[in-house]
Structure formats: structure tokens, C-alpha cells
Amino acid sequence: MKSTQRKRSNEIHYGSTDKALHVTTDQATSMKDQVVDLIEQSIRAIQAEGMLPEGELPKPQVDHTRDPKHGDLATNAAMVLAKKAGMPPRDLAAAIIERLPQNNMITKCDIAGPGFINFHISQASNIAVVETILTTSEEYGRSNEGQGRRVQVEFVSANPTGPLHVGHGRGAAIGDALCRLLDNAGWSVHREFYYNDAGQQISNLALSVKARIDGVEPGDTTWPADGYQGDYIKDVATAYQNKQTVNAADRTVTASGDAVDVANIQAFSVAWLRREQDEDLKAFDVNFDCYFLESSLYTSNAVEKTVETLIDNQFTYEQDGALWLRTTDFGDDKDRVMRKREGGYTYFVPDVAYHHNKWERGFERVINEQGADHHSTITRVRAGLQGLKTDISEGWPEYVLHQMVTVMRDGEEVKLSKRAGSYVTLRDLIDWVGRDATRYFLTARAATSQLTFDIDLALSKSNENPVYYIQYAHARICSVQRKALEQFGQWTAADGIQHLELLNSSEEQSLALVLSKYPEVLAGATKRLEPHAVANYLRDVAAEFHSFYNAHKIMEADEGISLARLALATATQQVIASGLRILGVSAPEAM
Template identity: 40%
Template sequence: MSTETQTLYAAFSGHLSAALDALEGAGTLPGGLKRGAITVEPPRDPAHGDLATNAAMVLAKPAGLKPRDLAEALVAELVKLPQVTSAEIAGPGFINLRLAPAAWLAELRVIAALGPDYGRSTMGGGTTVNVEYVSANPTGPMHMGHCRGAVVGDALATLLEFAGHKVIREYYVNDAGAQVDVLARSVHLRYREALGEDIGEIPEGFYPGDYLVPLGKALAGEFGDRYAAAPDSEWLVLFRERAVAAMIVMIKADLALLGIHHDLFSSEAELQAAGKPAEAEAWLRARDLVYDGVLEAPKGKTPEDWEPVELPLFRSTRFGDDQDRPIRKSDGSWTYFGADLAYHFQKAQTADAMVDIWGADHAGTVKRIKAAVAAMTGADGVPTPFEIKLVQMVQLLRNGEPVKMSKRAGTFVTLADVVREVGKDVVRFTMLTRKPEAQMDFDFAKVVEASKDNPVFYVQYCHARVRSTLRKADAEGRAPQAGAIELLGEEELELVKLAAQFPRLVEAAAAAREPHRIAFFLHDLAAAFHGYWNLGNDRPEKRFILTQDAALTDARLFLAAQMGQLVRNGLALLGVEAVEEM
């Protein structure tokens, strides 16, 4: 990035580094001090200035200096910068800087110069992050229980790419468990139904949704009555494979309605067929991380049918878990954990870091899989960074009342039905308006409400207002111009100061794996823009288009255009389109 397009916070990090270099050169600071914990950020209280740094606090102790003494030396260097109008020491040694308007006007030009790349970072350094999300059982269409994790995972993947990572978007297909046998038997019922048999009520425990009817008809058309009365040994594997394939097609179509497309669909059945769990077990045994032992009896009242059984156990307690975990069942088949352990071992071969997005109902398995990843990737070096983000369920409401279940799906409200009713962008943005670990209500009436209380509308309306203003100005022969932006005053520059935080926010959100921070920022930006816009209602001289002042009009249009660009950049990270009018 050239100096002309270097963002403000990045530039001042560079200025601070140069000031520290100067102090080293003068002998005030010893060389070689670690600077990784130094920050340049807005002060918590805007009244304290425009930028703050903890550099003196971080370096004083290893430098053998008092924080305020080091701060005074730093301030003497920083006030030499033409952009700095004052530098003050606060508390034990924090440094607050005030910047000249020219610094913020320069940032406004940077936003215009970088356009859709404003905020893009090289922080990731091209390292590969595997983000696994959704990974719902392939037994039916997507429902709203899957929606929030799908959006969080997809937005995180986009955010990480914008921050300089390579990203693998992965879906783990759980197609080796008992639930897919139940699916196959449910399809067989629909197959017999398609042949004309009265199957009556769907038996308890089977999948009742009529989404299986088309598949049953297709199989009846292909095989006739060949398997109608045949023992399941003749058709179970075939129907299971066909059913899973059909469900994956359906799942991909449902996710596409949300704008979600994965790079990789990994099959648990294929993983087991390839012997990967057995390879992982052998690898762990060779390092004394799996042993044959007996699990403790269940806590509390022991069930009458419980008896001690020797099983292969992973030494999970060595890595922070509460107890060692079985990787095989008593019949020799793999436990869910045993298969997941091998799957994560496989993922770690192709990624520098991994993130799993799970539903909160899987919280009980977090410790064991983290222990497994630590063991398998850290035995011969540093463990692969691995995080699990838990996402709470969403309660569906309509005008405050719980939504009844979908008849078509059998037991749930389908994702497709929700997207078709309120739109992809409303669903995606709404899912990111709260931290994923917080409970969420999704009220069909409120998410489409045209009010400032609806964050989706509030942010979209901000962009629509910008575009409407630019269209009106164009009709009057006016256009955004950077040449007169020195005419912008303090109230206008407050918008720029907020906008300038976007690049550092992108890096912080990517590092924390928290895409919802982008949605929060957009809401704050929209609030600031609407607040400035509303000034013009009572103070006509604050309107964007002033018939009596062409230069100031063009400057404010330039400001508006860049605010619109920033909203587009943020919405793009969330997978949401910016509307032109409302």
C-alpha cells in the first residue's frame, strides 16, 4: 500500500514505530524491545483526543524506565509530526494525540482512493484457515435451527479473506451414523407409497416430512417394485446413498438461497471407509495417548444394566478435559468422538488454523475435541490454532407470538420458507445483530419493519439515503468533488473519525473470529450519518445540497459518497447487498 493510500491508524502505527526507533538511536531506549502489545486506538473518552497509545506503558518496565518519563520522550517525538496538534500524557503514562483536520481529510481521500478495498488487510499473511460451519445431518432441508451458525460461519470466512487469510469453507457430512439408516428406511416408506401402497401414519422415530416424497417417486420410477417387499439387506445401503445424495442437493440449494456456498463437503462415511479413524488411533497409541481401559460408572444412581466394559480411551485429561474419552463402542464401531477426532486430524493437514461453528447444544463436547486437536497437532511441535464458536438457537416469532411448526417439513420451520418471506439480506444481517452466544428472537414482523429500531432497515436506509442524495445532486448538475473538502467542519469530520476505525475493526474482528462486530459498526455509522442528516431539518445550512454554495455542496457530496462506500464495504463482509432506494 502506497503512503497515499495508507489508512490513518496504520500510518500512525508507523509514525509511532519511527518515534521509538529515534529513541533507540538516541540511547533513550535499549534496542530489541518487543513491540507486539503496543496499540494505537481511539481514546475511550473522545474528549481526551483523537488517538491514544499505550506504548510507554508497555515498554517502560523492560526498558528500565518510569512510564511517564518514557511517555514524555515519546511525546517530544510525536509532536514533530505535522498532523499532530497536541500530545498529552494521561494517568500513569498513556499518550493522547489530537490531530489536525487535514489528517482526517486525508483519510477521506484514502477511502475514495481504495473504494471497495478500504479496510482490506494483509494481517493474515496468506495463512490458511479452515472454517467448518452448518454441518447439519443430511436428513432433510435446512431449518432455522441451522440458519444462525450458517450465517456466522459464512460471514467469518469472508471477513478472514478480507483480512488477508486464505479460507477453506467446509461442511462435514455426518452420513455414517444411525440417523442416515433411519433416513433410508423413511425413504423406503415413501418409495412403497409411490408404488401405490397405503403406508398409513409415519412410524414414530422416522422422518415424517413430505420432502421425501419426490425421492420415493424417483426410486419407484427407477426400480419399480424390486425392493418393495425385499429384506433391508438388499436395499438399505443403496437407499441410504441415494437419500444422502438427494439431501445434500437439497441442503446446497437451501444454503444458496442465503448466498452460502462451501468449498468442500467432507463425508464421515468416506472418512471411515478410508480407514482414517483407525490410522488416528494407531498414531495416538504409538504416543501412549490411547489405552485400553474401563470408564467410570455414571455419576449418581448407577443404571441396573450398566457393567464395566474395556474400551480404547483417549487420554483427554492430559489436555484439559474432565475425563478420558472412548473412541470406539463396545461393538467395535467408532464413537462420534472417534470419528470427529480423525476428521479434525485430516483437516489440520491442510490448514494453519481451524474454526468450528457449532450449535450451543454441542457445548458438552468442546473440551474433548479441543483436547484431541491439541494432542494430534501438538505432539511434534506447536498445536494448530483451533477455536470452537458456539451459536445459540433462534426463537421464531410473529408479532411476538411463537411461530407454529411447518407442516411441509414435518417438525420444523424451513430456512427456505423464511428467506422467501423476508429476503436473504434481512435474514443474514439479523443473524449478526447479536453476539452468537446470546439468545436471539427473530420476529417476522419486526425484521421487516421500516423503523430505526430495526437495525437491518436502519443501515440499509443509510445507504439508500446516500444514493438518493447523489441522484438528486446529479439531476441538479452537482457531483462529489474532493477539491473543496477543506470546507468541511468539525461536525462533518466526526463522521470521518468514525469511518476511519473500519480498517482496524476489520483486523480486530478477524483476530477475534467475531463478524458481528462489523454489523455493530455499521449500525453506529448509520446512526452517526442519520444524526448528521437530521441536523439539516432544523439547520438548513447543514443540508448536503446547498443551492447557494456549490463548493460546500460538492464537498459534502464527497463525504456522503465515501460514507456510502463504507456501508457497502461492511455489508459485503456480511454477505448483504446495499440497496439503492427504499
């Protein structure tokens, strides 16, 4: 597996196969890690005996089994190493088992199929995760892999020409979940929103508002070409005429009301739509540390300097009156124009300058969450950065691209077109199905998959949204805890730890097992930048809990059993609340 991530000061290889999944926390080592350790010891012993060559060997895998008949954990070590050892996998498996160090966690291990080694874990070891969860509390699932290093995540980055649409919503949901995952893994996360407040699109915006002020409507002969036709343009015009003051997150503008002052109209319109987007984001509970203006790259001369450096480094040439960047030197399929014949720069030039700025701000990692329709910019931006001849590595910045969101309404597709002015907004979704369901739907699927958001379905079945399944488990646990308070008076989850050995049913054991996977699920989701894994995992946790809940009464006659089950339920509650927090979904105490 190859990864062209960073090569600056601290060496990190996110793609490396070993260690990458190692959960670096101070908490008790997981069952899986312990088994990995045992197998490694055994293999070293075999190497010492000369049955396996010294030096580097293929890395065996240890996985949770799908089928309980295969025990709890399984390794392919014997199959992977059979060739090196020159012996049949099953024979090698026997040798590995023979040399496993003594331990009280494994009750049985056997050889199965082509040479798998299956490990059966004792119930006591399995249920012990409940104690780990309760005692490490909010630390459970956290790691310190990031070690406080700085990562910047740029997402949404919508231009202020209209309210956010569902595509932005997907970006907001995924981007924010990525931030929460990285924060959970010990990174210092900086959320940034980049937008253009001065280009052609913004001129069109100002002209559209001015047209509305002048009483011109879309379709009239004097309506501006490429004007924004949405009704919100009328609202901006009215607010402007009323000389309103607009407070957006990053700017405040008061309208003069002067119908011919295009500069003021433009400034006011940008602020008005920025505020509109702020409200969309607020309704979605997404916040940013910084709003970065494309225009600032011009006023600071960053764009000029970038161009000069690229010229000095001889990656450019003049042709047909334009200035070209030899992006083909860096894997592009054709060279790209930087400076147009009439003088202006193409859009990717400030983009390069912007990313150089990010680099100079010291972000060790930068992750850009964008719609897949912008994927062609990746090559250009990276090529531009390489052309600057700094020590930026080829794979910097990283990208997470989400595929299109198709919105179905009344059985037909609604085209997402900001310029046409007719599209479903993020706020529409939130109003219809709620923030939690919107967040969940938009993060529960892999970013690489196209997403069909069927509004009619979401409307008609709003009570059957999968997010409620998870929230319901949380609310149920809260309800039981309230009952326990009535029954026991003073009571804490820790009281049940000493009775955990009473939890020997398959439902209780299965629930504990799924809870024990939480740290590695988070580690995997963080490493692969795939928050949807968390959503899927939470559904599994909820399913195991509901099964447990239906099979066993928590508040039993026997106090020890009650306390033990309360401990298990509380550990479950903690994991669900933690996972939902990463997705930005609330964990209600009652439903």
C-alpha cells in the same frame, strides 16, 4: 495474552498484543498508526537519555477517545511506564510530549486525568481519509495479512435428515461472514460442509421414509422408533414413489420406486434432503467449495489408519471389551471409548480422521464453526490429533462456537428438535423477514451470546429492522448521486478531493473519523473471529451519515462544497457497501 495457534512454517501469533492490530496494507498509514510511531520515537529518546531503562517496556496503547473533549486520540503511555521511570505519570507525560517529533497532523496535545496524553488531530488530516478511501477504492479496508495462505472454514455441516433450522442459519451466517472477513484479509479461503451419509441417523431417515411409503404415520404402532416425523418425510416418500431424479450439489440419485429397496430409499432420501438444504443455502446466498462425506473416511481406510496409529503410539487400552483413548493425557476429564464392544467406532473417531485429513491437505489454519452444544468434541478431536504424533499444534483446529438460538412464536418458545420434526427452519425466517434481515440479525450479536429470535416481533416490525437503517443510508447516497448526475452531468467523486478542506463542520468531521476506523474494525473482527463487530460498526457509520445528511444539504449552491460533500458521501457509500458485503447483506441503490 497467550495463544496456542500454529507453529509450523510461518510463525504467526494471532494473539500477540503488538503488531497484531497493525493493518498491513499498502494504503496510506492511518492517523492512529502515525501517532503510535511518534510516541515510540519519543520514548526511545527518553530511553537514550536514561530516564527509562533500555530493553523491553510495557506496550502503550493508543485509542480513539470516546469523549471529544479528550481530543481524537489518546495514549496511556505515561501511566504504563511511570513505574519503570520512577516518576509521576503526569511528569512523564510532559517529557513524552516534549520529545514528540515535529509533525503537522497534531494541532495540540495535552495531559489529562491521571496521565493520559490527548492528541487533537487537525481537520485536514482527519478529512484526508476521504481521499484515501476514494483513491484506494475497493482496497480500502483490505489487508494482506493472510498473504495468500490457505485457511479452511468448516461450517453448517448439517446431516441430511431435515431442512436447515435456525441454529444452522446462525452457523451459516457467522461462518460465511468469517470466510468473507478472512478473504478480505488476504487468506485463501476454502469453505467446507461435512456430513454423515451412512450412520444411524441416516438409517432412521430411510426407515422413516419407508414407513411413509408403506402408509404408516407417526404414532402408529409400527412407526419406527426415533423416526423423523416431519411432513417433509411424506414429500420424500411421494417423490420416491414417483421415481423422481434428484440433483443435489454433490450427488444425483434416481428413485427406483421399489418400496422394499431400503438401500435405494436411503440413497434417494439423502440426496433429496441434501437438495433441500442446498435450496436453503441458496436462499441465504451461502456457497461451499466442498462437501465432505463421513463415509469416505471409512472407504479410504482413514479411520482404520487413525485407530492403528493411536494404538501404535500407545494412547489406547482395552477395557470391558471396548477400546479406549486416553484423552485424559490431553486435558479431558475422562477417557473416551473409540471402539464399542459390538465393534463400531464412536462418532469422534471419524472426526479425528477427518481433521487429520484436513491437516494433510495442507490447511495452515482450520476454523470450525459449530453450535456450542458440540463443545465437548473439541477436547476429543484435539486429543486424537495430538495422539497421532504429527507436528499438529495443540490449538489446531480453531473453533468458533455459537450459542443456542431460541425461537419465540406466539409468546412461547419453540423447541428446536430435528428428531421431533417440529422446528422453525431457516427458510421460514427468510420468507418472513427477508434474507438481509435474517443475515443481519444472526451475525449482529456475539456468537457467545444466546440469541432470542422473536418471530412475532420480526414479523410485525419488519420495516423497523436495523438492517434497513444501514441500507437506507446507502440508498440515500445513491439517490443524491443520481441528482448530482442530473445537475453536473459528467461528475466523479475524485472532483471533490481538492475541496475537502471546506468540510469543517462537526458532522462532516465525525463522519470522516468513523470512516477512518474501518480498517482497524475489520482487522479486529478478523483477528478475534467476531463478525458482529462489523455489524455494529456499520450502524455507527449509518448514524453519522444520517446526522450529516440532515444537517447539511449536499447539493449546495457552491459547487466546491457540493463536490466535497459528494466525495464524502461516496466514500461513505463505499465503506457501507464493503461492510455489508462482508455480512452477506445487499446494498440497495433505492428503497
